[in-house]
Amino acid sequence: xxxxxxxxxxxxxxxxxxxxxxxxxxxxxxxxxxxxxxxxxxxxxxxxxxxxxxxxxxxxxxxxxxxxxxxxxxxxxxxxxxxxxxxxxxxxxxxxxxxxxxxxxxxxxxxxxxxxxxxxxxxxxxxxxxxxxxxxxxxxxxxxxxxxxxxxxxxxxxxxxxxxxxxxxxxxxxxxxxxxxxxxxxxxxxxxxxxxxxxxxxxxxxxxxxxxxxxxxxxxxxxxxxxxxx
Numbered sequence: 001x002x003x004x005x006x007x008x009x010x011x012x013x014x015x016x017x018x019x020x021x022x023x024x025x026x027x028x029x030x031x032x033x034x035x036x037x038x039x040x041x042x043x044x045x046x047x048x049x050x051x052x053x054x055x056x057x058x059x060x061x062x063x064x065x066x067x068x069x070x071x072x073x074x075x076x077x078x079x080x081x082x083x084x085x086x087x088x089x090x091x092x093x094x095x096x097x098x099x100x101x102x103x104x105x106x107x108x109x110x111x112x113x114x115x116x117x118x119x120x121x122x123x124x125x126x127x128x129x130x131x132x133x134x135x136x137x138x139x140x141x142x143x144x145x146x147x148x149x150x151x152x153x154x155x156x157x158x159x160x161x162x163x164x165x166x167x168x169x170x171x172x173x174x175x176x177x178x179x180x181x182x183x184x185x186x187x188x189x190x191x192x193x194x195x196x197x198x199x200x201x202x203x204x205x206x207x208x209x210x211x212x213x214x215x216x217x218x219x220x221x222x223x224x225x226x227x228x229x230x
Contacts (some may be wrong), residue, residue: 189217
């Protein structure tokens, strides 16, 4: 009788162990299958250039040129939820999409826009669109640190999706004429990887210092501001 109990106990342990190993094996095979499926999906998506998997493509940017600007909502420095239309309607406008964590674009480039803001703010609506979940106090502190005189609008998913912005695209500057048409877009103006639409190549940015690239971009930005005023 004792032998039978021992035998049954051994069989039970073996079956449990087998079941566990089988379950682990099935789980492992399932995980491997899922990994394979994901790899296939990723390899297919890698063939799609531009947002949302890569920085916005030239083709995607070109779709905005000559068309009405895309509207989105945001939160003003005073804490009011507004549509961007309310801030720029009827005036030429410059929208500057930026992110707090982007040192070259935000902390090195953005303060340079103050001088164009001061020069053209009576003729052009400038809005610095912060793509972050920062609160009112963080925005106030950020403007002091930079410093930044341009009004800040906190926005997020709506603005990002409508302008196809990735974290590698900011600062992302949109020039809108008084008819509400997008005339130009500039991405990463402080970088050798600067991109424009309508497309403009910038071989002269190669090998230049960041401060030199910023000054070159500021001249282009001012030229486009003068263009949307006319």
